Amino acid sequence: MKLIGSLTSPYVRKVRVVLAEKKLDYRLQVDDVWSKASEVGAANPLGKVPCLVLEGGDAVYDSRVIVEHLDQLSPLGRLIPPPGRERLQVKTWEALADGLLDAAVLARQEATWPGRSDAQRCPAWIERQLGKVSAGLKAMETDLGDKPFCCGNHLSLADIAVGCALAWLEFRFPDLAWRADHPQLARLLDKLAQRPSFVDTQPPQG
Structure with missing residues (x-):
């Protein structure tokens, strides 16, 4: 492949x-x-x-x-459960994480795309997208609570999607400082960041 x-x-x-x-x-x-x-x-x-x-x-x-x-x-380490309630939860978490990213990417493109001058950029659009990011973070923090992983006691696609979204926010929006208001999400990201799969896929800095 x-x-x-x-x-x-x-x-x-x-x-x-x-x-x-x-x-x-x-x-x-x-x-x-x-x-x-x-x-x-x-x-x-x-x-x-x-x-x-x-x-x-x-x-x-x-x-x-x-x-x-x-x-x-491969049956190794199933990340998506079979059809049922748990699968629905995992896929909903993934949709939330991806939706948060969609909004964050749009905000960054509006703020940094070289095809526009500063006068052509729309601060209201950026604020609207970052509002979606904030709402997404709040929902994920509440739903995660004190669980070790998004959907219980084991790693799933939900955690991978959330981990990639949170790590990208830190990568592209270092001033957002989301950790202070979302300690449970910070705990999850720190745990995921130690897995070889996350260590080996870190984006290049700079």
């Missing part, structure tokens, strides 16, 4: 962490979707990463679709 992605995308990192936790072999093709030389469009017409190219050449895209496929490839 070949995974097309960037080293800084939290969605790509989610897929890479799942690959590591499942101990699946793959080749990473680093691609910059903002570059004219980007090649991901040949596999994903949306021009987005991550994109997983299977051995037969078929492409799978959107991180949520990819990780569900990967979890089915």
Whole structure:
């Protein structure tokens, strides 16, 4: 399998962490979707990463679709439960984490995209997106409580999605200081950060 992605995308990192936790072999093709030389469009017409190219050449895209496929490839360390209430909880956590990221990415793009001047940027739009981030963090903190993991006593896709989202906030929004108001989430991230799958997929600094 070949995974097309960037080293800084939290969605790509989610897929890479799942690959590591499942101990699946793959080749990473680093691609910059903002570059004219980007090649991901040949596999994903949306021009987005991550994109997983299977051995037969078929492409799978959107991180949520990819990780569900990967979890089915091996019975080792199941990350998504079978159909039922627990599966619904795990997938809802993933949707919340990804939605938080969607808002944070939009806020960052509005604030930093070089295609706009400072006068063309919209502070109200940025504030609206960061409001979604704040609401997402509050909901996750409440739902996590004092549980060791998002959905109970074992690692699941929910934790991986949340961990990648929180780590990206620290990476791209170091001044957000979310830890002070969300100590349970901080505890979870610190625990996840010690796993080899997270250590080996840290984005490059700078």
